[in-house]
Amino acid sequence: MFNSIINKIKKKPAYFFLAKLLAFLLLVFAIDYAVGNLLHYFYFKQKGGTEFRTTFSIDNTKADVLIFGSSRANHHYHPYIFEESLKMTYYNTGKDGSSIIYQYAVLQSVLKRYIPKLIILDIVNKEFIEDADTYDRIASLLPYYDSHPEMRRIIELKSRFEKYKLVSKIYPFNSAVLKIATGNTNSSKKRNPDIKGYIPLTRKWNQPLTEYVSTVTYRLDYKKIAFYEAFIRDCEKAGIQLFIFVSPYFGKVAHTDYSFIIADGIAQKYNIPFYDFSTDSLFTSQPSMFADIRHLNDDGAKLYSAKVADKVINHVKK
Amino acid sequence: MLFNSIEFLIFFTLVSFTYFIIPHRFRWMLLLAASCYFYMAFVPIYILILGFTIVIDYFAGILIENEQGKKRKLYLIMSLVANIGVLAIFKYYNFLNENLSLFLGLASVKNPMPYLSILLPIGLSFHTFQAMSYTIEVYRGNQRAERHFGIYSLYVMFYPQLVAGPIERPQNLLPQLRQKFNFNYARVVEGLKLILWGIFKKLVIADRLALYVNSVYNNASHHNGTTLFLATIFFSFQIYCDFSGYSDIAIGTARVMGFKLMTNFNRPYFAKNIAEFWKRWHISLSTWFKDYLYFSLGGSRVSIPRWYFNLFIVFLVSGLWHGANWTFIIWGAINGCYIIFSNITHPLQSRLSKIAWLSKYRGISQCIQIISTFLMVSFAWIFFRANNISDAFLIVRKIFTRPGSLFFENSSMLIFSFAGIFFLLFAEIKKEYYKGKFSFLNNENWIVRYFSYATLIILILLMGVFDGGQFIYFQF
Numbered sequence: 148m149f150n151s152i153i154n155k156i157k158k159k160p161a162y163f164f165l166a167k168l169l170a171f172l173l174l175v176f177a178i179d180y181a182v183g184n185l186l187h188y189f190y191f192k193q194k195g196g197t198e199f200r201t202t203f204s205i206d207n208t209k210a211d212v213l214i215f216g217s218s219r220a221n222h223h224y225h226p227y228i229f230e231e232s233l234k235m236t237y238y239n240t241g242k243d244g245s246s247i248i249y250q251y252a253v254l255q256s257v258l259k260r261y262i263p264k265l266i267i268l269d270i271v272n273k274e275f276i277e278d279a280d281t282y283d284r285i286a287s288l289l290p291y292y293d294s295h296p297e298m299r300r301i302i303e304l305k306s307r308f309e310k311y312k313l314v315s316k317i318y319p320f321n322s323a324v325l326k327i328a329t330g331n332t333n334s335s336k337k338r339n340p341d342i343k344g345y346i347p348l349t350r351k352w353n354q355p356l357t358e359y360v361s362t363v364t365y366r367l368d369y370k371k372i373a374f375y376e377a378f379i380r381d382c383e384k385a386g387i388q389l390f391i392f393v394s395p396y397f398g399k400v401a402h403t404d405y406s407f408i409i410a411d412g413i414a415q416k417y418n419i420p421f422y423d424f425s426t427d428s429l430f431t432s433q434p435s436m437f438a439d440i441r442h443l444n445d446d447g448a449k450l451y452s453a454k455v456a457d458k459v460i461n462h463v464k465k
Numbered sequence: 466m467l468f469n470s471i472e473f474l475i476f477f478t479l480v481s482f483t484y485f486i487i488p489h490r491f492r493w494m495l496l497l498a499a500s501c502y503f504y505m506a507f508v509p510i511y512i513l514i515l516g517f518t519i520v521i522d523y524f525a526g527i528l529i530e531n532e533q534g535k536k537r538k539l540y541l542i543m544s545l546v547a548n549i550g551v552l553a554i555f556k557y558y559n560f561l562n563e564n565l566s567l568f569l570g571l572a573s574v575k576n577p578m579p580y581l582s583i584l585l586p587i588g589l590s591f592h593t594f595q596a597m598s599y600t601i602e603v604y605r606g607n608q609r610a611e612r613h614f615g616i617y618s619l620y621v622m623f624y625p626q627l628v629a630g631p632i633e634r635p636q637n638l639l640p641q642l643r644q645k646f647n648f649n650y651a652r653v654v655e656g657l658k659l660i661l662w663g664i665f666k667k668l669v670i671a672d673r674l675a676l677y678v679n680s681v682y683n684n685a686s687h688h689n690g691t692t693l694f695l696a697t698i699f700f701s702f703q704i705y706c707d708f709s710g711y712s713d714i715a716i717g718t719a720r721v722m723g724f725k726l727m728t729n730f731n732r733p734y735f736a737k738n739i740a741e742f743w744k745r746w747h748i749s750l751s752t753w754f755k756d757y758l759y760f761s762l763g764g765s766r767v768s769i770p771r772w773y774f775n776l777f778i779v780f781l782v783s784g785l786w787h788g789a790n791w792t793f794i795i796w797g798a799i800n801g802c803y804i805i806f807s808n809i810t811h812p813l814q815s816r817l818s819k820i821a822w823l824s825k826y827r828g829i830s831q832c833i834q835i836i837s838t839f840l841m842v843s844f845a846w847i848f849f850r851a852n853n854i855s856d857a858f859l860i861v862r863k864i865f866t867r868p869g870s871l872f873f874e875n876s877s878m879l880i881f882s883f884a885g886i887f888f889l890l891f892a893e894i895k896k897e898y899y900k901g902k903f904s905f906l907n908n909e910n911w912i913v914r915y916f917s918y919a920t921l922i923i924l925i926l927l928m929g930v931f932d933g934g935q936f937i938y939f940q941f
Contacts, residue, residue, distance in 0.1 A: 160649065161485065161648045163650060164648070164650050164654070171915060171919070174915060174919055175919050175922050175923075178919055178923055179923065179926065182923060182927075279932075282932075306932075307471075308471040308472075311471065312471070312931070315926055317923065317926040317927055318926055318931075320927070321926060321927065321928075321929065322877070322881065322927075322930070324877075324928075325876070325877035325880055325881070326877060
């Protein structure tokens with residue numbers, strides 16, 4: 148009987164094609180499911196590296212003080228300074244190239260688990276610029292789509308069809324195979340040692356101070372501004388003490404960045420302390436405090452963290 | 466709508482499915498409507514430009530066929546002027562204007578011509594050249610004028626090759642647009658395999674290499690010669706996989722419905738000299754220039770200096786065809802010089818190949834020829850890819866004078882890039898030298914075949930760059 152059905156289908160090439168296509172798609176789904184689950188297992192088993200830190204920020208940390216921001220947040224806020232001055236536990240969720248959209252998604256997952264006592268949000272030059280890369284970088288949250296419903300609407304901003312692409316079990320781990328492989332070895336932890344999420348930079352900048360080239364006007368991404376405001380609102384609602392900082396750059400600027408003005412305005416609306424160290428002369432006079440023009444090195448981070456901790460303590464005292 | 470998007474996947478499935486279920490007499494309407502929709506997905510208003518050239522060329526074709534003597538030539542010229550005029554306004558006007566301003570600026574004279582704030586219509590050079598080939602062929606008597614306006618419009622607008630070729634000839638495409646194609650299992654599978662391989666080349670290789678190339682070329686002044694050299698080699702593979710990947714998807718898309726478009730690439734990096742490279746690279750454009758420009762200038766049946774001049778002009782125009790920028794013109798000029806040099810030294814090359822002891826090492830000498838041709842082509846690509854002329858010269862200078870340690874943001878970026886190139890070379894070496902052997906996608910054993918398709922899909926999911934953006938040649 149089976150053979151007669153096959154023979155009947157074979158006589159109609161379109162049906163024959165569709166039957167074979169269906170069989171092939173089943174094969175692809177089966178392989179995708181198996182490989183995807185294997186990658187999922189090893190992704191969440193990593194012992195070190197960027198993805199490990201992302202997972203730890205989202206699923207594990209219970210620290211009192213959380214640092215949010217991009218690579219500048221990650222390299223600028225020294226854990227020991229905060230732990231000693233504030234007598235609180237610390238974790239740095241800062242991630243290279245991440246935007247306020249990523250940071251808001253991480254905050255949502257954190258708030259689902261517990262309420263930190265204090266959050267420091269570090270914002271960068273052109274934080275609210277319209278830039279397609281921002282949405283591409285949401286890809287780093289794809290592995291959390293299934294297990295974190297609170298992140299879904301943010302992840303779906305990546306593209307119109309993201310929900311459908313995620314039918315594939317491999318897709319969330321696209322381009323991450325090598326990172327997953329190295330993240331599962333001990334060498335990963337040794338090569339990129341972090342102290343509670345903070346990664347110290349050891350290089351010393353030795354070039355003279357020059358004008359930091361910054362576009363005066365640029366197109367704004369209003370979604371980013373909305374996420375920034377939502378970040379403030381959610382912290383306020385949860386009763387978290389929120390501080391917003393702009394950490395130092397090694398450069399002179401002719402104009403205050405447009406995003407800083409907007410961020411400051413919104414912070415003022417909610418009575419959130421906003422401190423701008425972007426052109427602080429204590430740092431711009433010392434190139435040796437920097438690893439490059441955008442990042443402080445470990446020495447610079449210690450000095451800056453002490454200043455930040457002072458500001459926080461003074462504010463709390465008030 | 467990009468070929469590497471989910472939107473296109475849905476569009477292609479719907480159009481192909483509808484194509485086979487509707488009666489033959491309605492198919493041209495379906496394809497024309499689909500092509501209009503496809504084109505309007507970019508900048509809708511620009512369909513009017515296409516409409517303008519279609520109307521002109523449609524009537525020009527009929528008038529050329531109906532007339533005798535000088536009037537035929539007049540109608541041809543009118544058609545060519547209309548097409549080249551559209552190109553001149555939308556593609557070259559601002560470039561010419563900028564250069565005029567510079568020139569007049571030397572004499573402290575203000576350029577009175579205004580700057581046009583217009584976007585270049587997508588694929589303009591492709592469909593304009595395809596339209597021109599129609600009127601030229603009608604004029605030459607090789608093609609009867611198409612009386613059916615819908616079919617002619619479809620010839621210019623056929624969506625698989627509308628925005629980036631292959632640039633078809635009327636003798637090949639027009640008869641197929643009237644032909645009835647029934648569903649054919651083998652043909653559909655052949656088309657889908659081409660599409661799959663094209664997507665692999667675009668997403669896994671081209672867009673991955675683009676990450677490195679863009680980060681280096683967009684900051685050329687910050688990188689040393691070693692990094693710039695690697696980025697240049699990567700760009701050679703990127704542009705090949707980007708464009709040939711597009712062509713494969715275009716040819717495959719048409720093939721599913723039964724149409725056979727012309728081959729556009731024939732493993733060009735296995736060419737042993739520049740002349741051979743141009744016979745293998747962007748074949749539809751190279752043959753267009755050969756048929757309609759090179760032969761019109763007299764080809765090789767002229768004095769030697771004039772022949773060299775003809776060759777140089779063809780490559781210069783080819784450079785200009787790619788874009789209104791001096792980088793493209795210099796790229797064309799370099800290729801023209803290569804061809805002329807190759808022709809001058811041809812007798813010496815033939816004598817060398819006859820030397821007995823050298824012929825013993827044919828494999829090695831062929832290998833050297835392939836690598837040296839690849840390096841020459843890659844050198845020219847520097848000018849094609851550089852953001853401007855000064856960057857191009859800086860890159861050349863640094864490659865030859867400033868070696869240093871290699872830049873890479875993370876090791877996986879380089880490993881994925883090399884892995885992509887390895888896959889490509891593996892497939893191309895197999896096709897070039899072991900045709901019919903070690904077949905994967907065409908293996909007789911269905912298990913091997915199916916697992917090969919599945920492996921390609923899994924590799925795309927694992928290694929593809931899904932947010933890579935559009936094809937390089939769309940801008941032309």
